[in-house]
Amino acid sequence: MTLTPTLTLYVARGFLAATMIMLAALTGLVALFDFLELLRRAASRPDVGFDIPATIAALRLPFVSLQILPFSILLGGIVAFWRLTRSSELIVARAAGVSAWGFLTGPCAVAMLIGIIAVTGVSPLSSMMLARAERLDQTFLRTGGGLSSLAGGRLWLRQADHELDPQGVAVLAGRPAAARDRDPRRLPRFELQDATVWRLSGADTALARIEAPRARLEDGRWVLDDAVAFGADRRPAPPRQILLPTELTPGRIEDSFASPETLGFWSLPGFIAVLEEAGFSAVRHRIQFQSLLALPVLALAMSLLAAGFSMRHNRRGGVAQMIAAGVAAGFALFVVDRVADEFGEAGSLPVVLAAWAPTVAGLLLALALLLHLEDG
Structure with missing residues (x-):
């Protein structure tokens, strides 16, 4: 495998820019629909003004960005790699003796770094802001809500x-x-x-x-x-x-426990111990913790899936079908992840298997696709 620092940095920079733009766009879109739903609920509460729904929607932004991050990496990677393929830059790189594994090093490192920053930095901030948003929601918008938060x-x-x-x-x-x-x-x-x-x-x-x-x-x-x-x-x-x-x-x-998302990555292990010491089930919190641990690997899998479904040569045709298949594969992986979490919370699957199986399956699928396309 030939590594060219200049090309690797160039591809990684384009991948990062496309991912961040896609993350901002998707987060804004989801937050807009969330805000409209909050406004609809607030319309039946004459004592609630415009500021409460706006504050709740703003406090949920980091949580929304965490949830949408894998799709942002997938869609941003598809856009970045498709542009490189359309401009024949990747074809020239391959003609110069650089394999796909060489110029994918940068995007894979960027995806892993984004996942690590999201888990260690954004997750604690998201949990604090989401907890505040849920308290505001419970106080001003919910009527006869849950017993606890x-x-x-x-x-x-x-x-x-x-x-x-x-x-x-x-x-x-x-x-x-x-x-x-x-x-x-x-x-x-x-x-x-x-x-x-x-x-x-x-x-x-x-x-x-x-x-x-x-x-x-x-x-x-x-x-x-x-x-x-x-x-x-x-x-x-x-x-x-x-x-x-x-x-x-x-x-x-x-x-009546609220969602484990109201606890950050660094707080979850200690709180899991407190729950179990008190005699309560901590399965949901364990799944949340393992899912956060798996997020960098999931980001890596999404970047490889994006490469596998978007680096097809234009002269071969079927580019639109390949990109659509990549988006469908990403959503299918999301559905499998949700279903595995449900089985894990029900006790039908071990916690580690429920959290890691979809991620590992997506990574193996991406590697198999790239091996097929690159090495025949």
Whole structure:
């Protein structure tokens, strides 16, 4: 394999430019439809202005870019390689003794680098902004939404609270912790560390706030030991045990976890350990973590697929069919990835297999196609 630094850098630069343009275009298109949907939902809420949907849509931009990144690499690579083929630059390079494996080194390195930056840098930013967007969505746009929203390693719960107001609600927040002194003959308990409870009226007016080092979920009630209550005058009461009625159960709390995308790459391992220590299933979070690990390899597979489906010589004809086949292959890979994730979450497939199998299959498909086209 002959490596020419000048040609490699030239092809890599064109590949990077096409990928970034495609990423910006696709992200903007998806964000526009998301914004229109948010506006439609906000139209039925007279108390919500234009700024709330705009803020939510803007906060979701990094998450959208992460989801659309593999397609951007595929479509951007197809455009970049097709332009090089149409201008006969790749034909000249091959005539000079440079094989496809030589000038593909640069684009493959760029794709891997983009994937690594997305996982290590964009993912934490995306998780923080998405968590904020979900909280705004839950507060202003959803009516009777889910019981909880998990973000930043803290569990947020919302329940009815009729003690201070017939239409009142209580919002609880804390870090999931393993229950102490569990008796196997009793129903499992759920506990929160550093718990905070906001008691609100039906009009979302603050009525009281409770701070407790630990909150235990027992039969039909939260038990907050050494809790300090702050009234409407914000003056603290002496520490005491406070009982808060609830209809929540550990099973309902577990089912109401928000999407694992609200946790970044660096936060997932620790939070998975916290969930499992608390006795909860962390399958979705494990799949998310493995999917992030596989993203650079998926980016590499997409760049090779783009090369395999777009470097056909014009004189052979069928260029449009080859490019359409490349786009179809990319979408098929996406569908297989989603289906594998569903099987993984259901427990039908091991987590590692569910996250890595589509990526490895796409990489092998791309390598086989390139070997067929280049080496016959």
